[in-house]
Amino acid sequence: MITIIAAIANKNALGKDNDLIWDLPADLKRFKKTTSGHHIIMGRNTFESIGKPLPNRTTVIITRNKYYKAQGCIVVHSLEEALKIAMTDNSPFIIGGAQIYEQALSIADRLDITEVHHSFEADAFFPNIDLTNWKEDTRINFEADKKNKYNYSFVSYSRK
Numbered sequence: 630m631i632t633i634i635a636a637i638a639n640k641n642a643l644g645k646d647n648d649l650i651w652d653l654p655a656d657l658k659r660f661k662k663t664t665s666g667h668h669i670i671m672g673r674n675t676f677e678s679i680g681k682p683l684p685n686r687t688t689v690i691i692t693r694n695k696y697y698k699a700q701g702c703i704v705v706h707s708l709e710e711a712l713k714i715a716m717t718d719n720s721p722f723i724i725g726g727a728q729i730y731e732q733a734l735s736i737a738d739r740l741d742i743t744e745v746h747h748s749f750e751a752d753a754f755f756p757n758i759d760l761t762n763w764k765e766d767t768r769i770n771f772e773a774d775k776k777n778k779y780n781y782s783f784v785s786y787s788r789k
Contacts, residue, residue, distance in 0.1 A: 631712070633723045633733055634663060635755055636743040642751035643727055647678045650749040654776045659783060663741060664722045668715035670708070670733075673697060675725040689714055689721075691729060708732045727753040740786040747779040764789050 636656050637643060644650055665685045673692035682688040682701040689703045689711045697704050705711045708729065715721035722741075723733045734756050740763060763786040770782045 630720050630738045631723065631733070631736060632720060632739040632741050633730060633737045634660065634741040635725060635730060636660075636745060637755045638745040638751070639748040640751075641755040641757065642749050643725065643730075643753040643755050644678075645749070645751050645753070647674050647726075647753075649678075650751060651745055651747065651779060653743070653745060653779065653781060655771065656743040656745075656781065659743070660724075664724070668718040668721040669724050670711045670715060670721060670729070671724045672726045672729045675729070676702070687715075687718070708736075712736075727755065731756050738788055740784075742784045742786070744782040744784055745779050746781060758786065762789055763787070 635643065636653065638651065642650065668687045668689055669683065670689045670691065673690055673694065676690045676699060687703065688701065689705060690699055691705055691708060691711050693706060695706065703714055705714060723729060723737065740758065765784060766787050767785045768782055771777065771780065773780050
């Protein structure tokens with residue numbers, strides 16, 4: 630089961646200047662809990678914005694650069710190659726960025742989306758979720774609080 634996991638603000642905003650544009654500790658906690666023990670597949674820019682392999686996960690980086698190396702990570706050159714590496718995992722996660730999400734949307738089985746209910750200036754965007762192909766399974770809404778500055782929702786989709 631291939632799952633795309635992403636946090637998306639209004640107008641499908643993902644980030645700006647290769648960085649997150651909001652701080653939402655509840656989303657980071659959910660991301661850690663959900664992806665721990667699994668393969669996480671990402672593009673090189675996403676990896677470089679994180680800066681290191683995440684603990685308790687197998688980090689798979691997709692890059693066109695044939696000479697790219699990252700200590701503690703597996704480097705591949707296509708989404709197909711990344712998925713072959715992750716075949717031993719019954720639930721690998723695709724964690725970004727925008728180009729990788731675009732490629733993966735047609736093959737993913739699930740979407741695990743955090744909707745951040747706020748508008749931000751962005752230069753990276755999540756592809757549109759076509760509801761003719763996806764069914765919303767669960768939605769849990771949260772109000773902003775002391776730790777989480779914005780209203781947000783955890784939303785899960787499955788392929789129809």
